[in-house]
Amino acid sequence: xxxxxxxxxxxxxxxxxxxxxxxxxxxxxxxxxxxxxxxxxxxxxxxxxxxxxxxxxxxxxxxxxxxxxxxxxxxxxxxxxxxxxxxxxxxxxxxxxxxxxxxxxxxxxxxxxxxxxxxxxxxxxxxxxxxxxxxxxxxxxxxxxxxxxxxxxxxxxxxxxxxxxxxxxxxxxxxxxxxxxxxxxxxxxxxxxxxxxxxxxxxxxxxxxxxxxxxxxxxxxxxxxxxxxxxxxxxxxxxxxxxxxxxxxxxxxxxxxxxxxxxxxxxxxxxxxxxxxxxxxxxxxxxxxxxxxxxxxxxxxxxxxxxxxxxxxxxxxxxxxxxxxxxxxxxxxxxxxxxxxxxxxxxxxxxxxxxxxxxxxxxxxxxxxxxxxxxxxxxxxxxxxxxxxxxxxxxxxxxxxxxxxxxxxxxxxxxxxxxxxxxxxxxxxxxxxxxxxxxxxxxxxxxxxxxxxxxxxxxxxxxxxxxxxxxxxxxxxxxxxxxxxxxxxxxxxxxxxxxxxxxxxxxxxxxxxxxxxxxxxxxxxxxxxxxxxxxxxxxxxxxxxxxxxxxxxxxxxxxxxxxxxxxxxxxxx
Amino acid sequence: xxxxxxxxxxxxxxxxxxxxxxxxxxxxxxxxxxxxxxxxxxxxxxxxxxxxxxxxxxxxxxxxxxxxxxxxxxxxxxxxxxxxxxxxxxxxxxxxxxxxxxxxxxxxxxxxxxxxxxxxxxxxxxxxxxxxxxxxxxxxxxxxxxxxxxxxxxxxxxxxxxxxxxxxxxxxxxxxxxxxxxxxxxxxxxxxxxxxxxxxxxxxxxxxxxxxxxxxxxxxxxxxxxxxxxxxxxxxxxxxxxx
Numbered sequence: 171x172x173x174x175x176x177x178x179x180x181x182x183x184x185x186x187x188x189x190x191x192x193x194x195x196x197x198x199x200x201x202x203x204x205x206x207x208x209x210x211x212x213x214x215x216x217x218x219x220x221x222x223x224x225x226x227x228x229x230x231x232x233x234x235x236x237x238x239x240x241x242x243x244x245x246x247x248x249x250x251x252x253x254x255x256x257x258x259x260x261x262x263x264x265x266x267x268x269x270x271x272x273x274x275x276x277x278x279x280x281x282x283x284x285x286x287x288x289x290x291x292x293x294x295x296x297x298x299x300x301x302x303x304x305x306x307x308x309x310x311x312x313x314x315x316x317x318x319x320x321x322x323x324x325x326x327x328x329x330x331x332x333x334x335x336x337x338x339x340x341x342x343x344x345x346x347x348x349x350x351x352x353x354x355x356x357x358x359x360x361x362x363x364x365x366x367x368x369x370x371x372x373x374x375x376x377x378x379x380x381x382x383x384x385x386x387x388x389x390x391x392x393x394x395x396x397x398x399x400x401x402x403x404x405x406x407x408x409x410x411x412x413x414x415x416x417x418x419x420x421x422x423x424x425x426x427x428x429x430x431x432x433x434x435x436x437x438x439x440x441x442x443x444x445x446x447x448x449x450x451x452x453x454x455x456x457x458x459x460x461x462x463x464x465x466x467x468x469x470x471x472x473x474x475x476x477x478x479x480x481x482x483x484x485x486x487x488x489x490x491x492x493x494x495x496x497x498x499x500x501x502x503x504x505x506x507x508x509x510x511x512x513x514x515x516x517x518x519x520x521x522x523x524x525x526x527x528x529x530x531x532x533x534x535x536x537x538x539x540x541x542x543x544x545x546x547x548x549x550x551x552x553x554x555x556x557x558x559x560x561x562x563x564x565x566x567x568x569x570x571x572x573x574x575x576x577x578x579x580x581x582x583x584x585x586x587x588x589x590x591x592x593x594x595x596x597x598x599x600x601x602x603x604x605x606x607x608x609x610x611x612x613x614x615x616x617x618x619x620x621x622x623x624x625x626x627x628x629x630x631x632x633x634x635x636x637x638x639x640x641x642x643x644x645x646x647x648x649x650x651x652x653x654x655x656x657x658x659x660x661x662x663x664x665x666x667x668x669x670x671x672x673x674x675x676x677x678x679x680x681x682x683x684x685x686x687x688x689x690x691x692x693x694x695x696x697x698x699x700x701x702x703x704x705x706x707x708x709x710x711x712x713x714x715x716x717x718x719x720x721x722x723x724x725x726x727x728x729x730x731x732x733x734x735x736x737x738x739x740x741x742x743x
Numbered sequence: 744x745x746x747x748x749x750x751x752x753x754x755x756x757x758x759x760x761x762x763x764x765x766x767x768x769x770x771x772x773x774x775x776x777x778x779x780x781x782x783x784x785x786x787x788x789x790x791x792x793x794x795x796x797x798x799x800x801x802x803x804x805x806x807x808x809x810x811x812x813x814x815x816x817x818x819x820x821x822x823x824x825x826x827x828x829x830x831x832x833x834x835x836x837x838x839x840x841x842x843x844x845x846x847x848x849x850x851x852x853x854x855x856x857x858x859x860x861x862x863x864x865x866x867x868x869x870x871x872x873x874x875x876x877x878x879x880x881x882x883x884x885x886x887x888x889x890x891x892x893x894x895x896x897x898x899x900x901x902x903x904x905x906x907x908x909x910x911x912x913x914x915x916x917x918x919x920x921x922x923x924x925x926x927x928x929x930x931x932x933x934x935x936x937x938x939x940x941x942x943x944x945x946x947x948x949x950x951x952x953x954x955x956x957x958x959x960x961x962x963x964x965x966x967x968x969x970x971x972x973x974x975x976x977x978x979x980x981x982x983x984x985x986x
Contacts, residue, residue, distance in 0.1 A: 245786030303776035
């Protein structure tokens, strides 16, 4: 700690300081809080700003109506283990303050003064005498130094003798009767005991014991039909439902049918803000505001006026937790309202019906001998991406339905969702703004052919898809270079052709999904989805490959407004 | 009966000694207060060899006062037959002297550690000093300490020990004092009432000082004055406190 503070002092590499005007005097070596934070951030020092101030290496003078400046604490007042903080010193300090303030001490100070007077009674003469002398000695110094010293001392004592508010707050913590808490524990264990792998055997079998990985296959994040146990867990609490990606997907489906998907989308956006990278935080917050909170926003969420006020106020200085209040509100709304309806809905009942109940494993020697390694994480990830793209594929259908029947609103920003599942995968994964949010249309298209992929499951062609998908995805790092992307895409397309894959089905899914992700906010007229393969268009496409003059606008396509992250949220209201 | 046999001269001498000790006590307070004020400058940008020299001088002065007072108080307490009010006064002085020594010893310890942490031997050490925003050193304060007058200061010139041994010496002194003289600490009644020191004379210059140092009360439910609105942010609390 002390080494860092000393480092800060270095005139060349330390925090920059300035001279602070203070009414009639000036105080040198003042540093602003922002400078400190910036310096710390640049040094990647893992210190909390709170910690520094709390430990009283800095103290600050706040001038009237102006920003607070910080000064370093003099080493005499640094916290150190070598000498304990004596009550005698505190008593002297209080007496000094009494002299200065002529009896107008703060409440907590008065209390402490009285306490100390009571039990240090025999020393009191000494304390008063010393206080007077220290006061007079202090007056010998120059005025600005006196101010500085006084602030130093006060900060020291705020740290070492904090007012009793803090301790009272600790004491006033809400307490629960043990009968209540034990009751809750019992309830929890009875609910969850059959789901605990230590207490009950998991079906079909524990892969670590039998080398049979069916259990993992059945319980993958985005499996089509979840197991009965998993579905049962969703009924335990709303939190369970949301934390399970399959459950969340189911819930999302339900909400889409009810046209209240913006709540879940908002909640996910808030999670993204909380757990996402700090660099993009500002933009994310602004996007969330524009999408969900502003008046006339496309996916306006319904929160009460007070929460809205607090949130909007907080958004002027956004930080990670600025949307906490609103998020909690929406969470409770979903929990109390939508969750109950979901559990009674046909969507859920359907899922329940289709849920798998595997039988217990029967040990068989031949199975044991034919062990194979389980799915590699790469393939798992690709499957996840496919799932995302599938969602994206299903997304635009919504919008066309909407836009066919409702009048187009000019200011309505149209977003096509690439994936909403992205947030559920893992928070860390979503922080690639460009490549993830606006992937190349080809990769989207290719990924979104799970059906066709499954057809090629066995055999060499299946391996092409991942590689192509990967290459296109990897190659499209900036949308601002469509020609380059297209050329690479074109290459891969030609590779595809050469392999002689079932091109039509691939291209069938290609054409409707093509989109222009050029910079700028052009909203183009929405087109209809092309459900069937259209050979004429495909031929045209192939012809253009060599000229690198693919104009993706030619077929009726969707365009979306370029957004860094939120292009993945579907408009459905 | 012995009481009446004592000569007037003896009584007068004793009274003189007691008043000397009282003077010495206030002098010691003064010196230790100045010492502390100067010690707060250690390690800061106002630190320097002159400051350290002044610290040494002040310490020497304190040492002389302490040793003299120790001797005289012991002598005063050792006399078995004493007048009642005298005894109380002397005992009070004894206790106050004890407290003053403890306090001074603590300051000495801090100073010795700080002087080790911030040595001034080489050029690079100077750069390690903390910029605290103070401009003046403790020279004014040292001047104040130097004006202290005690009867025996100039006459009894004992050799001043160096810092570390001074600390140990005081340790030994305290031990000895507690063991030799059977004065219960709690039996001493203070002459000052609680809150008495606050009713001093009005001092005008302090008002402007208060204005300068007035800080805004920032309550947590108001606008975030440069800090975040997060409920866990303790900066807000500290702002409130430093009112």
